Amino acid sequence: MTLQLRAINKRFGERQVLNQLDLDVANGECVALLGASGCGKSTALRLIAGLDQPDQGSIRINGAEMVDVPAERRKVGMVFQSYALFPHLNVWENLELGLRMRGGTTSARDDRISSVLEVLQLSEQARQRPSQLSGGQRQRVALARALLRDPLVYLLDEPMSNLDAQLREDLRPQLRRLMIGGEQPVVYVTHDQQEAMALADRIAVMREGSIEQIGTPRELYLQPASTYIAQFIGRPQMNLLPAQKGVVTGIRPDDLRLDPDGTPCTILSREWFGSNQMLLVHCNSADLRLVCSGETEIDAEPRISWPTACEHRFDAVSGRRLPSD
Amino acid sequence: MKVRRWLATGALALVMSLGALVGSASFRAEEVSILMPSSFTDASADLVKAFNHQHRGRIHLKLIRGPLNTESISDLAISSLLLGDAPFDALLMDVTWLPKYAAAGWLEPLDTWFDRRDQEQLVQGARLGNDYDGHLYRWPLVADVGMLYWRTDLMDQPPTTPEELVAVAGRLVESQAVTNGFVWQGRQYEGLSCAFLEVLKGFGGNWMDTSSYTMELDTSAATAAASWLNDLISEGVSPYAVTNYAEAESLQAFKAGDAAMMRNWPYAWAELQKDDSRVKGKVGISLMVAQQGQRPGATLGSWGLSLMRQSQHQEAAVEAIRYLTSEAAQRERFLNNGYTPIQAELFNDTEMLKASPVLSDLMEALNHAVVRPPTPLYAQLSDVVQRELNGLFTDAGSADEAMATSQKLSQTLLRATGATP
């Protein structure tokens, strides 16, 4: 365990932003902090970096307590959502600034910068200002700067949220190649569950300042710990049936199937995506989402059913998952 | 510039409306207003009251209380005149303003109202500085000339020549009878030009011939005058501090008993007779020294009233001017405020003589009055001389150079303003 957060509390004025947060990230592991905006995920990252101080709690890197170590001495490599490149310096100078402050010979510096620029295909842009670069190029410069830091931990704060969807998918392999799966623990903050599932070894879903559930993407998808997780992970959202005897039943839209022996229902809307399609149907006073193959013919009055084994059961009051019997 | 104008018109408008409010009781009467520095309006309050009583129902006179400072009141007047609609019918003017105002066409000649006989009643010095281009534009209100004040306890006779002054002062300083020999105005400002003009006349020189715009500052007389003033400082007859002295500083030094002689205006007399004066009763008045065979000069100060060309009430305004400058008015101002009269007769008046033992000395000085060059360009020409002289006193340099430069700069100025080709 090389990154360890224990019982972190942080308030901003009246608002409790982090509440008894615990987190462990192992060497070479990538943990995604996933959550809606305001859930405290970015604050957690800033606390690890040392840019903000926790009110209580402990942060350890490789076992060493970091809370009293100023940010400039923590050795973390961070990629900001805004990239935080210095607008008055060109790419080369942006990368050189930190190396220069941390010492070392000029030739060693130049070698490192040249090679990292090459790896990130930025050699051509070395003398350009950030304002002259595309969004993807800026992001790569930010990555390069974090790499050159030789950090103990990588912190990525929504590093792709300013890029368009296509570019995001293109950059994922690069990110995995350069940072994720190396020796360092990686904390990856995002609000995009797809990105989290694609990149992270484990996902920590945060809600109101603490972690609601942490686990592998598969665990989160198959065994959501609460109705919140259940609806947060997986698209389209899990269907939740009206509570019966204190139990809420949830069924994934792809677990519903058309069945001539099933319950009759009416179609409210239909969205066709090619390989699959989504139907919104009204059935037994509930609206349900159903996903099936794009080839499937749909009757005017279809009937549907689902295997009981696919049901997820939650406590109607607490929303917590009930043990399967 | 704009702010200034606004202030000027604003201030005048305010004064006007207040005046109108007060004057509404006699709304049928012709309104006449005169702009003056506050010291004069304050000294004339009773006269105005009497005038308005005498002319009630016909003329109502109002004095606009302007700033005390000479330049400020000129700025105020010019600002409103340049705008083309001055809210006053007459203006109390310093002697140096007259050519400029007359040339600008702002003044109405007074020849129709004041004739030769009126002029002949004036003391010699008061007849000067009222004309421009052959017309009378100003009627004097008070006379004012530069004079030499001397200590009757330190010498029997005032010096009359430059050499005597230096000798007497030198002897007194050497014998430690007094700290300083002679104090005057050496600061770079108008007072220095006044002091210089007197010495220049004493050496037989002339500043300029205004009829042909010929400068005469590089003459041997002018150089000698400048050189003499400079030597006063370098030889210790005058303290180095005079290079930063205006009237007030000179008076302060003389009043404290620290100087044997002083160049100053008539107002100083009353100050020196006050109880806090250490030279009370030990002061005589004389003329500035002049070389053997030269006529001493006394630079003319003096204020007088001019009629505005735009005035809608010229007849009434002249009536007010006559009243304010009448013999009775002069007598009252002299007895109450110590303002020097302009009428020759008054200098022999027993009541007046009883009030001031130096009246005859004043008359003598007024008879030697000399005017600063009566040209619209006087302010700029004076600035050149002030700078060069003060530079001469404070930096090492020769009087020859200072005067040659003054001559050259003045000529350049005359050419640029269109005075000479």
Place this chain on the structure above:
Amino acid sequence: MTLLLASPALLLIAVVFGWPMLRYAWLSFHAHSVLTGLEPMANGGANWLRLAVDQRFWLDAGQTARFALISVGLELLLALAIALLLHQRWRGRGAVRALTLLPWALPTTMMALGWRWIFNSPYGPIEVLARSLGLNSLDLLSTPSITWLVTVFADVWKTTPFITLILLAGLQSIPEDLYGAFRLEGGTPVQALRSVTLPLLLPYILLSLLFRLAQAFGVFDLVQVLTGGGPAGSTESIALYAYFNGMRFLDFGYSSTVMLAGFLLLTSLILVGTLLLKSFGVLRHIDP
């Protein structure tokens, strides 16, 4: 197309700036005084020849430049310190911010009148204080070697808030993340001031410098009210001299010459300044 879109703005500049300048330029080659009956009369380059040897003008130019450079320099340093302070978060900052800006809101003439009263001898509070401390009369407004410093003081007091405001806006435009990134790169907050804050504030510094230099070089109302240019002309500015030539001496030809010469001097001052900054590589940091 661009030109077409900009034409209303260009027209405005031409009318409010270009026209008076042309008028000054034209008048500067004319005698226009009471001696010409207040009518313009061509006099070749006589005004400019006079200007060349006019000690008063060159003295005023020196005094004006001294006033402008020292005032603006002090204002910049002070404003930078205040802006950095006001940019930090602390209790009561809002009230202090509002208070600091107060002098800027005060009309110059009123402020100058206030200082004139405060510094006047012998009744002003400063003199009274000096006397009660057993000091000699300070005569702050009648000692040529000191009075110009009083005008500098009054100007600094009045316009530091203005620069503070610009610099504060500049500071607020610097993203917080840049400081975070800088610290994570191993830089201390003090190094951040030099490597992040100042370079990124540079455009704002230059803007206020340019604006204030132009303003201070044209200083008029402050000296007119506070000292009237005295004592002995030691605080007279070019604008005041131009005003005197026009309003006091009624010499509008020369007044225009002085005004225009002042403008040309200012332009060359700024040009020289820009070249100096360029040669020191300061401008490199500004985004093209």
